[in-house]
Amino acid sequence: DLIMIFPAWGTGNGAEFSVDNVVFNIDPDAVATSPGDSGDGATTTTAMGIDFEGPQLTWGSFDTNPVQYVDNPATTGINTSATVALLTVLQGDGEWAGARTEGIDTFALDATNCTVKMDVYRDTIGLTHVKFEKNNGDGWGSAGTVAVSNTVINQWETLTFDTCGWIGHAETGVIDGFAIHIDQTATRSQDTLNHFDNIMFSAQEGSGTAPDTAPAIAAPAPTAATADVIAVFSDSYTAVTGVNTNPNWGQATVTTEVDIEGNNTLKMAGLNYQGIEYSVQDVSGKTTLHLDYWTADATTFDVFLISEGPAETSHTITTTQSGWQSVEIPLSTYSGVVDLTKAFQFKFVGAGTIYLDNLYFY
Known part of the structure; x- marks a missing residue:
């Protein structure tokens, strides 16, 4: 019930020592x-x-x-x-x-x-x-x-x-x-x-009880402070200018924005690849890319960050199906290739149908 600390015993007359965060670590x-x-x-x-x-x-x-x-x-x-x-x-x-x-x-x-x-x-x-x-x-x-x-x-x-x-x-x-x-x-x-x-x-899939093919509830509300966020797609934050969630890049994907419990959600059906464009952003002061996804059939998909040039590289997500999943991707994943001061596009590559929400840097 007693802890004694002797900083610089016998020296430093008149000195002040501040102590904080005393932790006992178990061997x-x-x-x-x-x-x-x-x-x-x-x-x-x-x-x-x-x-x-x-x-x-x-x-x-x-x-x-x-x-x-x-x-x-x-x-x-x-x-x-x-x-x-x-x-x-x-x-x-x-x-x-x-x-x-x-x-x-x-x-x-x-x-x-x-x-x-x-x-x-x-x-x-x-x-x-x-x-x-x-x-x-x-x-x-x-x-x-x-x-x-x-x-x-x-x-x-x-x-x-x-x-x-x-x-x-x-x-x-x-x-x-x-x-x-x-x-x-x-x-x-x-x-x-x-x-x-x-x-x-x-039930076993295909046994007569059909699995969900679309989310019944909205993506979880994000918790990052508004002041810390650069948002591209989210009802919880004001998005940057120039966002185009369905640019014509020659993709086969059918991309729409759908309402789920009053929450605007991006649906990428029959994904092969899909781009998202936005005005050039300096995200070098941020550490993380956040997104929420839901899928009933995709097993993996790649998330590309693209900067002017263009320069691009990807992060692969191995999915968990039929439930909203929140993913945090360190921007260090991209920074060796992408110029984080000039980010302006995303690209998603995969197969199946993916619902996406709360796409932002923080």
Whole structure:
């Protein structure tokens, strides 16, 4: 309960010393991992899914410390829940660190529940695995795992796991447990924070329940301060002059502006490539390009920044489908080729249909 600081002991008579931001850092080599259970013994069904509001399912961790139930680190955007789950995986924890719950009522895997969706908020890029488990009496059996990597850090992203290939497997006819291996890697270089929420079990695509083909809700409202933003397309900010969202560059893409919940949104249908023009902007004082996208069928697309000359280079986005995703692209991605003092165009290259909103520098 007492901290004493002796700056320049015995010297500097009359000097003043200012101290701030005193932090105690834990030696990771001295921290012991103690797996265990956490939760209230609540139950759910595949129809209801899993969130972390109210009484909690019990989760048992393995090769890492117990699941914690914490405040949502970012309540704007795709996940507005108050409470979420957190696995803090230490650098020295096991490659397959994670947690399992037996709180889902026993079920059989079929076409109505084999698509698993989960929101994650992680501070590193890496694989997350999901696994169904059967209690065989003499141990737990499984058909295996399905892995998906997040594509952004420190923001919510919806991951989709297709487990439909396990329908009819001997270990998925009577499922007693659901496991998550988060941050699976044999070469972990740091401790990682892994929030997760809104685990849903939905129908196989093509099984009679059609997937969404267009967003039902508007893109999340951006949070950057107006004074810090140079906007090209967004209802939340005043755009720069000279914006043309559909210049004739000979593209096959059909580009329109559509209304979604009162929010003007750019729709690029049948994308092969699509340009956006705007008056020349000096964005060299900004650090980031922000955009929100939604797609039901695109798997990747390239975002080109173009400056006068012209000079252009791209950043590739690997998509998460059927949910608004917010992407922050460092302008350092472009600055080796593009003159950031003379930016004047974007180009999007890909396949499928992409909805776009909140395109701005900050």
